[in-house]
Amino acid sequence: MPKIVDHDQRRSEIADATIRVIARDGIQRTSVRAVLAETGMSSGALRHYFPSHTDLLRFASIHLNARSEGRVRTARLAGHRSPADQVIAMCEALLPLDEPRREDIRAYAQLAALDGADAQYRADAAPGVGRLARICVELLDPSGRLPEDRRRILADRLHWALDGIAAQEVLFPGHMNAATMRSALREVIEDLVREIEAAAAR
Numbered sequence: 001m002p003k004i005v006d007h008d009q010r011r012s013e014i015a016d017a018t019i020r021v022i023a024r025d026g027i028q029r030t031s032v033r034a035v036l037a038e039t040g041m042s043s044g045a046l047r048h049y050f051p052s053h054t055d056l057l058r059f060a061s062i063h064l065n066a067r068s069e070g071r072v073r074t075a076r077l078a079g080h081r082s083p084a085d086q087v088i089a090m091c092e093a094l095l096p097l098d099e100p101r102r103e104d105i106r107a108y109a110q111l112a113a114l115d116g117a118d119a120q121y122r123a124d125a126a127p128g129v130g131r132l133a134r135i136c137v138e139l140l141d142p143s144g145r146l147p148e149d150r151r152r153i154l155a156d157r158l159h160w161a162l163d164g165i166a167a168q169e170v171l172f173p174g175h176m177n178a179a180t181m182r183s184a185l186r187e188v189i190e191d192l193v194r195e196i197e198a199a200a201a202r
Helices: 006-024 032-038 043-049 053-077 083-092 097-110 122-142 149-170 178-201
Strands: none
Touching: 006 032, 006 043, 006 097, 032 043, 032 149, 053 083, 053 097, 053 122, 083 122, 083 178, 097 122, 097 149, 122 149, 122 178, 149 178
């Protein structure tokens, strides 16, 4: 009986391996040969799924986005005591608090630096954190007490805070530990909650 191959799973496994190589070795060293060494696959088997290096990086970037979105979705659906706790959990899903998330941040930074024909990843990924920040502000202000322009300002503030905390892992690995990142994020969220509550009291 021929072996049944789950092609979607195989593509995901190749993408996971590619992300590991990108995070560990950098985008310039993420060749097809390097990914072959990471997966243990033959060249023919890999090219069956991804005929070119560009195809491989493109799918890895899509897979990386989906992996991050899955973490955020899981965090959002978990039970939370308050909207602030829900927002914190969703934001933590994107911060480098453990090795899998640190790996994703390092790979994200490498892929986002691509230019020319390979820059599509940046165009796809760039709106993601901003979209999350807007959703978080809406969760903190479900009755719409803030005017729309103020909501945008608060969403931008959260977006920049998340980018800034995450960037520490890329620029200064180990400079911020998980407890420090969580504390910094909580302070940002608490500031947003206070501003929304102040607006409601006026």
